[in-house]
Amino acid sequence: MDTHKVMCSHYNTVVYDILFMKEDLQIEAQKILDENAQEGGFTIPSKGLYPFQWKWDSGFIAIGLAHYDMKRAQQEISSLLDAQWENGFIPHIVFHNESDSYFPGPDFHQSFLHPLASKKYKTTGLTQPPVLGFVLEKMLEISKNASSVMSFIKTHIDKVYENHRYFYTNRDIHNEGLVYIYHNWESGTDNSPVWDEIWETVDAPQYTFQRKDTTHVDASQRPSDKEYNLYVHVIEIAKKYQYDDQKIAALSPFLVQDPLFNAMLIRSNEALMNLYKRIGGNQEKIDYLTHHQEKSKARFNEKLFDIDLNAYIYFDLRNNKPIRHITSSSFTPLYAGIPSKDRAEKLIQVLLDRFGGEDQYLCASFDPTSELYNPKKYWRGPIWMNLNWLLYQGLKRYEYEALAERVKNESIELITSSGFKEYFDARKAIQEASGRGYGGDNFSWSAALFIDLLHE
Template sequence: MKALQERAQTVLNNNFKEGFSIPCAKLYPFQWFWDSGLIAIGFAHFDMQKAEQEIETLLDAQWENGFIPHIIFHTDTDTYFPGPDFHRSDLHPQSSKKYKSTGMTQPPVTGFVLEEMYRISKDKVATLKYIETVIDKVYDNHNYFFTKRDPQNEGLVYIYHNWESGTDNSPIWDDIWDTMDPPEYTFERRDTTHVDAAERPSKREYDHYLYIIDIAKEHNYSDEKIAELSPFLVQDPLFNAILIKSNQSLINLYELLGDYSKVEQLKQWQNKSVKAFNDKLFDEELGAYIHYDLRNEKPLRYLSSSSFAPLYANIPSKERADVMVKVMMEKFGGDQQYLCASFDPTSERFNPKKYWRGPVWINLNWMLFKGLKQYGFSEIAERVKQDTIEIIEKNGFYEYFDSRKEMHKDGTAGYGGNDFSWSAALLIDLLN
């Protein structure tokens, strides 16, 4: 295991550029929001300074309204599409003047990342001091979400783009694509020059992705206009669970710091969100949490790894957690499957090779492992952990992995980018 851990550290060190990490060479040459946070957890185990820098750089790109973009374009390279000239963050009046970025966000991991860094730190006093210098920015980010992304004041925030979910081409979005008919864009894909096209979203899917951005740009990325007009407007259980988890972390950290000025507001958001989450997003028949299509006012009734992520944020009651874990083991946990496929292996839409349509992802497994442990499902948590270690050992630090065990015989069941940062970072955390 020591050798594996050393390899993981090398991956992280190689992907660390000037003050921030790229998720993976060639395929993703900039800083991504949720990648950055998860990478900092890995660094915290062996290089706290880099972990701190990673978060600092991310927060340096925050907009005046508290928003944190999903990609920060630190370097000028045309090896990724769509780049800064397509996204045009400058259209928003409060966007960063220092960095070009996208005008969309990603799951807000920063709050819980700071708490993880504190947990891992061997010098708690120094780490707490560091946290004190950045925590208010994370609070401002939560303030942005709860005040700008919740038009019906429900306690649940919306995402307006599939790239905001982090689970880009999940079959869940197919239902939304059915309601749209975007123009055929002409553009040069770069991802498929780095990675087999069979493992990436289709051209037609990209047309949808670009069209939603064009609508947002027409309105200078105004949150109000997006809420009114975007054809994609979803309450996502993974995104909201991460916000809730991070929000709890902010409460814990402010209390540790002895600063109570924002705690009451955070608690109000927290109570309202957890309640709304349980009331609205739990599907009794499926026995797990699902997405809600706010634009078309209908639940999207599919199981995915996001359905179980709320365990990590302590959202379900113990009784609900029992039901969820039973469903997960029945549908995702067969002998021939590695835990945890990103989409329901019993569904017709399942594709174990294609990105978020079935493969196993290390970040979701890491959250699941923590969530299961928290609820006392020690054996299943251990299986998630061992499965995660095994697929990396067999194939390398890939971006995602085939969920079918039979495919792992010759070490070619890792897909997408190789030497992928969060796969390395979270493996380090699992091993320690």
């Protein structure tokens, strides 16, 4: 028997099995996005658990949709932008539909308190990381009909630009190029241990509320009632001052310059400048973005890079001190081209040393070497597909091709073993033993970004 032929035959069989499995999973991913689609042209993140439209979810969802249904991808973005406030603010949740399966809902948030809030939709008075600039750019890159997509971009790009103007006008209180978030939900990394030391300084009354998330998901995987009470408290303060940015900046106990949020703004600035140049004209807008981009990048490196940790961290504006924790957000500046090559190399070494051990999948949402690490609780340790996607893009940008390939392959492997869950256990032993995924089932951005990674 020819041993070489037998080995080759076995290898080819394995390859074909993997390819068929990926093809089946892509069909399943599309099915999830189709089943999560709603009247009004938007996609919910997960049935039951998240019944409305979320800002950065819609951005990532549009990337996946663009590969097989560009019209829906465009509807995803236009439906979100349709709820933009008159001052350029884009809320983190748009309550297109009625549902009693989520708290806090529209009656709690009361966005109408702000005089410039959307009159067409009920929304929150919070936002999320500004991803729409690079999402538009990515849609154009994916498109097989560039003229049609460019026409869509021409119609919608100014709304995204106005969102960026809103941030620099209202959220950059020191005029330094870095914007603040006033609630942990604005970070997108809701209950990260990063926020623990801030909450220790907050004396909140005890509120009465009925959570809905823990009726859909194991409570051990979700933020605690104590944490939720603090989240409610910060919103109550914002409501008291009618979501006025200046009063929030002066009085909110939570006021943070977040590396993920600011990196997404910087990356989206870059995308908007690229798109405006392709469109032609708009020099005044390009100049505005260029000015803020240069200032933002410089200050980001001066203020948010910790030379002892060799990583990007957070700054607590209310207590005027850095928050020295390393998270998956610490690596997102790579996607925005913020670090120098030398600094990027140091950052990658931290990624490998702390997050990339042989017993870990990349990339846990919180430092696995920390005593605060919890690999199965929401943003306190599990892997999230959107942060892995951002890391993958950043590694490619700095030409760490092998490491980028590892992140992509491990992301695909997690979905192959666990399904399209909301988040995933980073411990290889746990994954290999039980294929552990957590949170919501049939999660839209996990499906959407899986589709995009396959096409990469």
